[in-house]
Amino acid sequence: MPTDKTRYHQPQPPADPDQEYMTVQETAYVLQASTNWIRRLLRDNPxxxxxxxxxxxxxxxxxxxxxxxxRSGGDPRTGRSIPSQRRRPAARTRAAVAA
Incomplete structure (x- = not known):
C-alpha cells in the first residue's frame, strides 16, 4: 500500500489490463474514472x-x-442519458435594442 496518500487517490495503470483482480486505483485507470467516483459507487453497491x-x-x-x-448508463443524478449543455444567451441584435 503506498505511503504517499496522493498516489493512493490517483488512478494507476495495471501491470496487466486483462488480469482477473484489480485494485480501485487500477479499475479507475481502466474505466477512465476517478477513484473517488469508484469508491462512492462501491460504497452504495457493496x-x-x-x-x-x-x-x-x-x-x-x-x-x-x-x-x-x-458508468455508461448516463448521469445517475438526473436520469439523463447525456449531461445537458450550457446554452449561451442569445446575442442582442439592433432590432431588439431599437424595440
Whole structure:
C-alpha cells in the first residue's frame, strides 16, 4: 500500500489490463474514472467489490463489467442519458435594442 496518500487517490495503470483482480486505483485507470467516483459507487453497491485479507478492495472482471454498465448508463443524478449543455444567451441584435 503506498505511503504517499496522493498516489493512493490517483488512478494507476495495471501491470496487466486483462488480469482477473484489480485494485480501485487500477479499475479507475481502466474505466477512465476517478477513484473517488469508484469508491462512492462501491460504497452504495457493496456487491460490486470484494476484499482480500489485507482489507484492500479488489474488483474482478464481472464486477468491472457491471461498473462499466453503470458508468455508461448516463448521469445517475438526473436520469439523463447525456449531461445537458450550457446554452449561451442569445446575442442582442439592433432590432431588439431599437424595440
Amino acid at each position: 456487491h460490486l467489490c470484494g476484499r482480500n485479507g489485507n482489507k484492500r478492495i479488489v474488483i474482478n472482471r464481472e464486477q468491472r463489467a457491471a461498473i462499466h454498465a453503470i
